[in-house]
Amino acid sequence: MLWPGTLIGAGAGYFIASIPGAMLGALLGQTLDRRLQLHSWAHLRERLGGRATLRNDELLFVLLGRLAKSGGRVVEKHIEQARQEMRHLDMSAAAQQRAIAAFNRGKSGRDSLRGYLGRLKTQPHAAEGVLRACWRMMVADGRVDPKERELIVLWGRWLGWTPQQVQALGADYEPQKKPLATRGGTYQQSLTLLGVTASSDPEQIKRAYRRLLSRHHPDKVAGTGASPAQVREATEKTRELHHAYALIREQRGFR
Template sequence: MLWPGTLIGAGAGFFIASIPGAMLGALLGQALDRRLQLHSWAQLRERLGGRPALRNDELLFVLLGRLAKSGGRVVDKHIEQARQEMRQLDMNPAAQQRAIAAFNRGKSGHDSLRGYLLRLRAQPAAAEGVLRACWRMIVADGRVDPKERKLIFQWGRWLGWTPQQVQLLGADHEPQKKTPATRGGTYQQALALLGVTASTDPEHIKRAYRRLLSRHHPDKVAGAGATPAQVREATDKTRELHHAYALIREYRGFR
């Protein structure tokens, strides 16, 4: 991850006082990076232009606003979906106002989101919740625009997800996925959910399943201070993992 303030401080310090100056400048620049939440040159330009850093509770709605606008025009179904997300997160009136402002900010498309999403990698449950909400916004108007798909796959990559994992996450939401899938296709989706392949041996599959189950277990998520909405997401994820593992065991014939 890039720290522009640190680099500028180190460069200026070196110019003024060689290596000792570079060290002092880097420390001061790092303090500036943390204070302003700078993770890229684009974010530095935003701060210089007067755009404040995004709070964690605002980032989701900036993403949703970007998606809603990317298809060309924001329609009533997009607005209603954003309101539904607010209700699901049980937002108070002040938080709702921040979410509305963030949604409108997202429609402008001016924010650099890469740094925020890279930082969110460290919170797998939160990252998954963001991607799920993004899929719900994408299909709110009953269709999936190529620009929307491009955005969510890009964001998924920044969050550390493979394209297959992002696609699988949206399988329950996309209109064209509502028809019954073939057995082989469902098996491939189950493999992708566990992060394994058809050639992975059973012991590695079992370990992958247990690791993911431990990470997403609702009790563990709740114990970490998650919101009720995040606990519900974890419960859904755990159910998906159970189904995927059961299907793989049946398909491969192991216990």
């Protein structure tokens, strides 16, 4: 791959001192590319515009932020899903702060992501992990907006996936919805689902919710060699846990 600094250095060097100058310029430009992490012309434009290039641990959350915003506005369920991804990745406090900043950066939609995603083509496991996290964000609010679907198909193509493969992956996260309960009886059912009672304090409820999410997370189930049907069941269980926790928080008035 010829990176922008390399090309600019080679061109300037050739103009100044012909072939020897081009070789020296290319070497200096390559050093600049590596130091500034310039992988494409889009990255160069970002740096010239005062925007830092994305670290590997920031890219995912830029994608999630853009997905959350693409449907029109970011809602609490999107934010909670981003927090869940941080917990799933066991991020340190500093990494979480970078992830939050990246999520907010993603909402602006100003980053050119093709070059970043293109680098993951040679890392199939990482590429799949990114797409799965994107699907989880897409269904966090209970629906998939057409703009969100267009984005994930586009990103999948940049990762080397066909639209059919991306849609097939989504089958793990778009199961047939089962009616959770009518509004009148939901609170008690939600308490039962989380294994808590009406007298449990908020911290107990949060711990129960996180413990159950960790146990039923689709990625964790998939890692045990489970069948696609079992992964879909875990995805539906996770969705029910999200709904139950949100309803309990609303009823009890805590964040």
